[in-house]
Amino acid sequence: MTRRLDGPERYTVVSADCHAGADLLDYRPYLPQRYHEAFDAWAADYVNPFTDLMAPEATRNWDSDRRLAELEQDGIVAEVVFPNTVPPFFPSASLTAVQPTAAEFELRWAGLQAHNRWMADFCAKAQGRRAGTFQILLNDVDAAVAEVRRCHASGLTGGLVLPGVPPGSSVPELWSEVYEPLWAVCAELDVPVNHHAGSASPQLGEEPAARAVFMVETTWFSHRALWHLAFAGVFHRHPALKLVLTEQGSGWIPGVLDMLEYYHRRLVGAATRAATAESKFGVGLAELMGDGPRAAWERNCFVGASFMRAHEVPMRDQIGLDKIMWGSDFPHDEGTYPFTTEALRTSFAGVPFEEVAAMVGGNAARVYGFDLDALDAVATKVGPLVDEVAQPLTEVPPGATSPVFAKGASVRVW
Template sequence: MDRYTVVSADCHAGADLLDYRPYLERKHHEAFDAWAAGYVNPYEDLLADTADRNWNSERRLRELEADGIVAEVVFPNTIPPFFPKASLMAQPPTAAEYELRWAGLQAHNRWLADFCAAAPGRRAGVAQILLNDVDAAVAEIRRAREAGLTGGILLPGVPPGSPVPDLYSEAYDPIWAVCAELGLPVNHHGGSASPPLGDEPAARAVFMVETTWFSHRALWHLVFGGAFRRHPGLKLVLTEQGSGWIPGVLDMLDYYHGRLVSAVTKASTAESKFGAGLAEAMGKGPSAVWRDNCFVGASFMRPHEVPLRDRIGLDKIMWGSDYPHDEGTTPYSREGLRIAYAGLPKEEVAAMVGGNAARVYGFDLPYLDSLAAVHGPAVEEIAEPLKEVPAGATSPAFAPGGSVRVW
């Protein structure tokens, strides 16, 4: 092994706004034309000269290869039809919004299938669904997989006050069942479950503090809700939410699980009612569920998180570059890998930067190895500690601070 096969488990793409039109059902074309005519894009990066990195397949391949990356898991980024902002962080639609929002996400899924087909074997596209109509979501999951989307589904966030059931609800069992049947991961991306906040400086700061916590909630909702007992083949991937939090949260979940299950045997206590039926509904405890069913898309893993890799699970960690976002590591992904993984055994590095993602998302690893032989970073290069952060680096992977080591 002279070079690492790097698979980014966290990249983003989407069509330019008007290019979604051919992917919409014809009955929605008139409504789309009216919506698009008055839409003002709120995102500077989607108006810049670099915006085409979201949809320009050839440019994207060139830039990823130059960055040492040979394959990617593709989450959404641009504005799908009938959405006011990016769908990744959108609130669940109301009943009045549902029909057009659902048509817009289906259009994105059709576009994404074509985008992935333009680079066979190198893109695992993540299909988008809504939770308002479970039967429609199940049908779309099957259709998207038949169309070639192998990245699983993007699980929408369910913030407090949403018009749909909480994620622990058995109402979603048909979604978990079809994903387990087809071997598709259920992905929950950072930022996708935060409740709406204002634009005041304090609101923006509160969002930064709370957004990953709201994203983490999917883990304990599905664990305590028994989704993994009823569907033991289900895979959950938590992406771009950090990874250092996982051991402590698992300890906390194990504590509450043990405490509540034990309380049931003490009927005279006020707490006994909280644990009633929990053991039977859940099956395994939280740490066992994590071990058997869960993974982390640890985008630009930070140095202070790396010593926790054994507690997180070496077979669970999947590095990501977050291309094409400004906070991503491109074009300094090699340096990002060095600042995190220099000095580690090469077998461990190989698993975290590509091998785990290839297994979870069904990439053909021997094929990717052949591409990495040309484009992948050299093992000896990543083994060299980073002595100086590149001047143009904007990723938090390089952020200074007491918990971040820079050699």
């Protein structure tokens, strides 16, 4: 945040949810030479299914100077960068891809590592302004652990993108003890574990109803990582581990925490009563978890609250003011660009300065290791004006496409 003598002037905005990736052929140099022939054959036949990666706007995924300029124009001084473009050997975006079969694993793994190497170079072009995330696959936990160490050493401070495990997946569910080395290395190196929406949903098909159901359910499937890790005792064994649930909304959190606490108490209590119908469901749970799910949330968890909507903001104390990290979702159509100030007005008008400053920048700086003092210096020139954000938005800007502006999604009673 930046201040004038008589009070705050501008916010220092760090987007906890942005996306980037290389142009398709630019991944080739990041692959080991033994995969070049296979890459050339794959790239020659590849048909891009995403119109936004073919339009002139696609260059903002990999054009560092353009990206910095557009983010600054929108009032954003730093970003956590998730994947966006299609890495080698994937049929579509890797962020939403299911875990590969054993036959697919070698090439897909090489493709993800190429993306990770590209991401490190991309973030190095804007030192201190980008926290790049990196991807793994869960088919080979030892290889995943080695990639965590390599990516951490390469300067990717955004942390691990945890793949989703939909029901019926070819790999174990996230609560499985097979992943213990992964949690251990992330806790050891202080690497945030990010679980982004879209990667945990089962494939439902292309019928109109299937597509609608996917949209309704996709965030719920992403929420599952929270209770899988909590009931597996991961947070109890690794109290320093950070789990970030990104682009899943935030209004669901208080109710889900109440539900998880209820089941925790119910199952632990049942385990102490012999010969009841429920006693077997809670056996060993108290020892495994230590404390309850709410304590784990308060100690270990954060939310990447992309384009946080107005009706969610009054829940901030129930969610945890220190847990919320606003995100713009740049450069997606549902993101707030180029109307970030208007989006902030929609959500945060009337909220005290110190609280807004934490949610739009301070919390993300702490979780992802940004130098907030250095970012403040940039924000003095480009950050959204505090006085402007304090004014409720009365008219949606023409051309705004973010759900934060949708009718009924951001209604606040004044």
